[in-house]
Amino acid sequence: xxxxxxxxxxxxxxxxxxxxxxxxxxxxxxxxxxxxxxxxxxxxxxxxxxxxxxxxxxxxxxxxxxxxxxxxxxxxxxxxxxxxxxxxxxxxxxxxxxxxxxxxxxxxxxxxxxxxxxxxxxxxxxxxxxxxxxxxxxxxxxxxxxxxxxxxxxxxxxxxxxxxxxxxxxxxxxxxxxxxxxxxxxxxxxxxxxxxxxxxxxxxxxxxxxxxxxxxxxxxxxxxxxxxxxxxxxxxxxxxxxxxxxxxxxxxxxxxxxxxxxxxxxxxxxxxxxxxxxxxxxxxxxxxxxxxxxxx
DNA sequence: CCTTGAACCTGGGCGC
DNA sequence: TGCGCCCAGGTTCAAG
Numbered sequence: 001x002x003x004x005x006x007x008x009x010x011x012x013x014x015x016x017x018x019x020x021x022x023x024x025x026x027x028x029x030x031x032x033x034x035x036x037x038x039x040x041x042x043x044x045x046x047x048x049x050x051x052x053x054x055x056x057x058x059x060x061x062x063x064x065x066x067x068x069x070x071x072x073x074x075x076x077x078x079x080x081x082x083x084x085x086x087x088x089x090x091x092x093x094x095x096x097x098x099x100x101x102x103x104x105x106x107x108x109x110x111x112x113x114x115x116x117x118x119x120x121x122x123x124x125x126x127x128x129x130x131x132x133x134x135x136x137x138x139x140x141x142x143x144x145x146x147x148x149x150x151x152x153x154x155x156x157x158x159x160x161x162x163x164x165x166x167x168x169x170x171x172x173x174x175x176x177x178x179x180x181x182x183x184x185x186x187x188x189x190x191x192x193x194x195x196x197x198x199x200x201x202x203x204x205x206x207x208x209x210x211x212x213x214x215x216x217x218x219x220x221x222x223x224x225x226x227x228x229x230x231x232x233x234x235x236x237x238x239x240x241x242x243x244x245x246x247x248x249x250x251x252x253x254x255x256x257x258x259x260x261x262x263x264x265x266x267x268x269x270x271x272x273x274x275x276x277x278x279x280x281x282x283x284x285x286x287x288x289x290x291x292x293x294x295x296x
Numbered sequence: 297c298c299t300t301g302a303a304c305c306t307g308g309g310c311g312c
Numbered sequence: 313t314g315c316g317c318c319c320a321g322g323t324t325c326a327a328g
Contacts, residue, residue, distance in 0.1 A: 126305045
């Protein structure tokens with residue numbers, strides 16, 4: 001589920017339950033996800049109070065009292081859900097998977113919060129997600145964060161910044177926008193959507209949006225606006241829920257209904273007066289959806 | 297530096 | 313009902 005808007009939605013869904021709660025115990029139901037958990041993970045976080053939740057790019061950060069930070073990435077299929085009350089949280093009270101889905105419940109945070117005991121459960125069938133521990137005061141130097149580019153929210157991302165990063169690049173726009181070192185948090189869906197909104201071909205070389213003096217051409221300014229708008233729209237919609245993915249509070253994001261090109265191969269382009277047909281091509285091994293008629 | 301392809305995993309959908 | 317194949321929101325590594 002996770003590009004930036006989905007992770008932001010997860011953060012907002014979990015915050016009311018997790019912030020201020022005591023993390024009584026972290027229960028790891030296997031030794032690894034994509035990577036092994038840090039040796040001391042469960043012991044280090046158990047018994048600590050949760051100070052705050054935040055997000056950077058596609059990473060969810062859980063700040064604990066004392067300065068440790070749980071850093072979680074949801075990979076392709078990771079999700080969190082909240083179960084309130086009921087189940088005991090005493091040590092030794094192990095989670096019992098009942099259904100098919102629950103066999104992929106890999107991490108259970110047993111909480112004691114303002115509204116009583118609760119569990120926050122991380123489920124990830126494909127296990128492309130991962131969790132690590134960092135220290136708040138050095139987190140910017142952590143390998144996950146060190147090279148990340150600007151967030152497409154707020155004001156840091158602007159045409160001048162992208163012009164500097166795109167200058168001289170032959171790399172196609174699709175690949176340049178997926179590069180987390182340039183813009184942090186975009187993924188396959190929102191790159192396709194932003195390129196469609198700005199009328200730019202995913203195959204176009206990134207450097208062609210920069211003039212000879214290294215300044216942004218109007219098309220690059222339009223692209224920046226499209227990126228910021230599509231991300232803001234998606235966050236406002238609670239992200240995109242593909243397949244059966246649900247948000248932490250059990251509700252569905254609905255931005256998938258607003259897709260203009262993603263997963264719409266063969267359908268009519270929504271650009272007014274265009275009349276083109278959405279095509280699917282493969283770039284760097286991943287599907288790109290675009291309208292060959294109006295995206296130049 | 298660049299680009300591509302494969303790898304990591306499981307599950308859903310489709311054609312036969 | 314089953315099998316084989318392709319596809320999936322991400323990242324990383326090897327190889328050309």
